[in-house]
Amino acid sequence: MEQRDMNGLTEQEFLKQYRAGDYERPSVATDMAIFTVTDSEESNYRKLPKKELQILLIQRGGHPYLGNWALPGGFVRPTETTEQAALRELKEETNVDNVYLEQLYTFSEPGRDPRTWVMSCSYMALIDSSKVQVKAGDDAHKASWFSVNYRLLKEQKELLEDGFIKTKQYELKLIGHDVTLTSVVECTMTSTEATSAMKYSMISNEGLAFDHAKIISYAIERLRGKVEYTDIALHLMPKLFTLTNLQQVYEVILDKQLLKAAFRRKVAYLVEETDNYTENAGHRPSRLFRRNREGI
Amino acid sequence: MEQRDMNGLTEQEFLKQYRAGDYERPSVATDMAIFTVTDSEESNYRKLPKKELQILLIQRGGHPYLGNWALPGGFVRPTETTEQAALRELKEETNVDNVYLEQLYTFSEPGRDPRTWVMSCSYMALIDSSKVQVKAGDDAHKASWFSVNYRLLKEQKELLEDGFIKTKQYELKLIGHDVTLTSVVECTMTSTEATSAMKYSMISNEGLAFDHAKIISYAIERLRGKVEYTDIALHLMPKLFTLTNLQQVYEVILDKQLLKAAFRRKVAYLVEETDNYTENAGHRPSRLFRRNREGI
DNA sequence: ATAATAGTGTCTCTTAGACACTATAAC
DNA sequence: GTTATAGTGTCTAAGAGACACTATTAT
Numbered sequence: 001m002e003q004r005d006m007n008g009l010t011e012q013e014f015l016k017q018y019r020a021g022d023y024e025r026p027s028v029a030t031d032m033a034i035f036t037v038t039d040s041e042e043s044n045y046r047k048l049p050k051k052e053l054q055i056l057l058i059q060r061g062g063h064p065y066l067g068n069w070a071l072p073g074g075f076v077r078p079t080e081t082t083e084q085a086a087l088r089e090l091k092e093e094t095n096v097d098n099v100y101l102e103q104l105y106t107f108s109e110p111g112r113d114p115r116t117w118v119m120s121c122s123y124m125a126l127i128d129s130s131k132v133q134v135k136a137g138d139d140a141h142k143a144s145w146f147s148v149n150y151r152l153l154k155e156q157k158e159l160l161e162d163g164f165i166k167t168k169q170y171e172l173k174l175i176g177h178d179v180t181l182t183s184v185v186e187c188t189m190t191s192t193e194a195t196s197a198m199k200y201s202m203i204s205n206e207g208l209a210f211d212h213a214k215i216i217s218y219a220i221e222r223l224r225g226k227v228e229y230t231d232i233a234l235h236l237m238p239k240l241f242t243l244t245n246l247q248q249v250y251e252v253i254l255d256k257q258l259l260k261a262a263f264r265r266k267v268a269y270l271v272e273e274t275d276n277y278t279e280n281a282g283h284r285p286s287r288l289f290r291r292n293r294e295g296i
Numbered sequence: 297m298e299q300r301d302m303n304g305l306t307e308q309e310f311l312k313q314y315r316a317g318d319y320e321r322p323s324v325a326t327d328m329a330i331f332t333v334t335d336s337e338e339s340n341y342r343k344l345p346k347k348e349l350q351i352l353l354i355q356r357g358g359h360p361y362l363g364n365w366a367l368p369g370g371f372v373r374p375t376e377t378t379e380q381a382a383l384r385e386l387k388e389e390t391n392v393d394n395v396y397l398e399q400l401y402t403f404s405e406p407g408r409d410p411r412t413w414v415m416s417c418s419y420m421a422l423i424d425s426s427k428v429q430v431k432a433g434d435d436a437h438k439a440s441w442f443s444v445n446y447r448l449l450k451e452q453k454e455l456l457e458d459g460f461i462k463t464k465q466y467e468l469k470l471i472g473h474d475v476t477l478t479s480v481v482e483c484t485m486t487s488t489e490a491t492s493a494m495k496y497s498m499i500s501n502e503g504l505a506f507d508h509a510k511i512i513s514y515a516i517e518r519l520r521g522k523v524e525y526t527d528i529a530l531h532l533m534p535k536l537f538t539l540t541n542l543q544q545v546y547e548v549i550l551d552k553q554l555l556k557a558a559f560r561r562k563v564a565y566l567v568e569e570t571d572n573y574t575e576n577a578g579h580r581p582s583r584l585f586r587r588n589r590e591g592i
Numbered sequence: 593a594t595a596a597t598a599g600t601g602t603c604t605c606t607t608a609g610a611c612a613c614t615a616t617a618a619c
Numbered sequence: 620g621t622t623a624t625a626g627t628g629t630c631t632a633a634g635a636g637a638c639a640c641t642a643t644t645a646t
Contacts (some may be wrong), residue, residue, distance in 0.1 A: 005358050014359035018411050024374045025321035028404075028415060046596055046645075063310035066299050078320045078413050082404040098490045106402045106417045108324075108378040114307075115314050117374050119324060119417075121402050128490060163589055193587060194394045194424060194531060235490060244598075261600075262635060283596045284643035291489060293459055342618075342623055540625075557627075558608060579623045580616040 026108075026117040030086040031073035031212065033104070033122065033219035034094065036129040036145070037236045037249050046282030051248040052147045054129075055174065055216065056094065057181075057208075059142040064114045065209035069174075069181060071216070072143070073120070082121040090125055093143060095133065100126040100235035105218055112211045120210075124219045126235040146174035146181065150220045151255065153184065163192030169203060172213055172220075182206050183213035187221075227253050231270045234291045240276060242286040243267070322404075322413040326382040327369035327508065329400070329418070329515035330390065332425040332441070333532045333545050342578030347544040348443045350425075351470065351512065352390065353477075353504075355438040360410045361505035365470075365477060367512070368439070369416070378417040386421055389439060391429065396422040396531035401514055408507045416507075420515045422531040442470035442477065446516045447551065449480065459488030465499060468509055468516075478502050479509035483517075523549050527566045530587045536572060538582040539563070 004010055009017070034056040039049035057069040072093045076085040083101065091097045104122040112118065154169040166189040174181040184203040190196070200214045208216075226232045233249050247263050272292045277285040300306055305313070330352040335345035353365040368389045372381040379397065387393045400418040408414065450465040462485040470477040480499040486492070496510045504512075522528045529545050543559050568588045573581040 003362050005362050009359065011359045011362065015410055023371065025323050026372070026374070027321050028324065044596090048597075062301050063305065063307045066301050066307065075319065076322070076404065078322070079406055081406070082402060082415070098488075100490065100492045103401060105399060106378060108372065108417070110375055110377070114311055119378070121404070121415075131490075159589065163587075192394075193535065194396065194427075196396050196528075196531060232492075235492060239489065242598085259636065259638085260598090261602095262637080264599080265634080280645075281597075282645055284598050284645090286598055291459075293455065340623090344624075538625085555609065555611085556625090557629095558610085560626080562608080576618075577624075578618055580618090580625050582625055 024117065026119045028076045028082070028119050028121060029073050030076060030082050030089060031071040031120045031122045031215055032086055032089060032125055033071060033216055034090065034125045034127060035148075035219075035223065035236070036127045036132050037252060038129045038145075040147075048244065048248075048281075051245075051252045053252050054145040055148050057144060057146055057174070057176070058093070059144070060209055061141060068207055068209040069144075069146075069176075069179075069212075070209035071122075071212050076121070083123070086123040086125070094127065096127055096131050100232065102222075104215070104222055107211060107215065109211065120215070122215045122218070124222060126223075126232065128236060128238050130238040144176050146176045148216075148220065149173040149175065150217070160192060163190070163195075165190050170217060172217055174208075174216075179207060181208050183208055185213055185217040187217070224254055231291070234270060237291070240274060240288040240290055242278060242288060243271070244286060246271070246289070320413065322415045324372045324378070324415050324417060325369050326372060326378050326385060327367040327416045327418045327511055328382055328385060328421055329367060329512055330386065330421045330423060331444075331515075331519065331532070332423045332428050333548060334425045334441075336443075344540065344544075344577075347541075347548045349548050350441040351444050353440060353442055353470070353472070354389070355440070356505055357437060364503055364505040365440075365442075365472075365475075365508075366505035367418075367508050372417070379419070382419040382421070390423065392423055392427050396528065398518075400511070400518055403507060403511065405507065416511070418511045418514070420518060422519075422528065424532060424534050426534040440472050442472045444512075444516065445469040445471065446513070456488060459486070459491075461486050466513060468513055470504070470512075475503060477504050479504055481509055481513040483513070520550055527587070530566060533587070536570060536584040536586055538574060538584060539567070540582060542567070542585070 002010060005014060036054050037051050038054055040052045041050060056072060058072050060066055060068050060070050072089055074085065074089050076082050083103065086101060087097065090099065102124050104124050106119060106121045108119040110117065150170055150172050152168060153171045156167040158165045168187045170185050172183045172185055183205040186201050186203050188199045200217060202211065202213050205213050227250060233253065236249055237246060243264055246267060247258055247260065251258055270292050271289040274288050274290055276288040278288065279285060298306060301310060332350050333347050334350055336348045337346060352368060354368050356362055356364050356366050368385055370381065370385050372378050379399065382397060383393065386395065398420050400420050402415060402417045404415040406413065446466055446468050448464060449467045452463040454461045464483045466481050468479045468481055479501045482497050482499050484495045496513060498507065498509050501509050523546060529549065532545055533542060539560055542563060543554055543556065547554055566588050567585040570584050570586055572584040574584065575581060
């Protein structure tokens, strides 16, 4: 390591005299889409409850976007990774610290935060609903779960000389206890000979702060994609669950009905039988399964 | 928009008086794994040339990692997105500006740059080799293509009480004109009941700067993954190509042989026939195809 | 018995893998 | 004709979709 640079400095000498340039630096925050699946509406004693996909949002107590709802998040500190920052935030917000966490995308559009230059490294977290108990928010910090509805509104395709532009508009509807937030997000895929790009943009937005509607769309798409070919959905399940429970979770994420027999074949290798059964369900008991510890 | 915050300010008033906090901010750079596929070794006049996966690296002309090779990249400016920064760098480095570009991952390990706090938002770019002509690097800025070899060295699996740890070691060998860079990167997947995490770390590293061996591994894995279920590989092809060419590109990316008949069936919907054929190849001419403009 | 869910069997259709066969230009 | 690649046909096995059937508990 005795190499010297064009100024005749060794690496140690160089680092000692190094001063960070005075060009501008961005703030970097993490924003998290924290999902869980819960039972909804008490129903007929013998019917199974419906499942709902939920996301945690926090009501902003200050400008900008005062009163709007935002993803939990915060600034990254110099001694931690973005992932550690996300885990720290998660712990503060939900008091849970053993979860599935996955980096999604880094949003860096200048102007996405009206205060200053802020990039957001976004994460998705999946929590088993039996673990969830959001801290009672104080006045300046109201946290609440919203039920997630995400559906295709419009699909369009335009042919170009050497490619195409595909546009999809999704309606994102987040239903809370006493508010409903509605956004329309457009996903534009441009594909030509050489290029192939995907861009999210917001068509309309009511009640969500910043570009968080985009982040949530991105998270849902990632979740939907990964559910199909990984065991990611199992991180939304409690220790023991029935295959019907698991199927319901798949269905609520994918927003479509699945066939029982095919579903069971497909997830068979992801789970392990136990000798436990549900009780007092008002109908035939169901075998409980757990995650396959052997992995995939 | 006449809402007032706890200090009685409207949003406009708030933004006007807002001063960015004096907490520390990271520098944010983009680093790019720029891939192309080229023909190697002139062979028997009637044999087809072998294909090689290549990546562009730049030799560092200053500390730190003086003399080592690094991914092309640079700092993001306040008026651009990370993606625009990547495109700008790409244009400067290769003079190409119509490419496939995809964000990979944001690396933020404190200490990954010995100078100061630097996060790297990494991208992967795919270039059709017929377009490539790297600018002749001046002395302080030598750019060169390296042939990529990435193979599994060791695989290990350990069962835990409620999950498992899977470890894979890959050897990354980058072969340049007069240097060969060798790194060993370990990918650790920890999966328990609730959690599921993946971590890259460097076991050994010769000649590559910073954590770029990790970034390159990540890029190769992404490329391999996406080749299987998208049309991403077509961005490495010239306008017209034979199906055998395309198969060779798949094979060099996946590092395994494919069966011709099955391959042709699989990619059929990605391509369009033309009426052109190869000429003077020393054997039966081959039909030329182009990318399916209808999209997938 | 009835309601409601649990769980299985099997037919079909599609697709991937494997392999063998035929075709054709340059020399 | 020989060489080397181009391109196709078909058998098999595995998997997904569809649907129907049987099983079991609480009331």
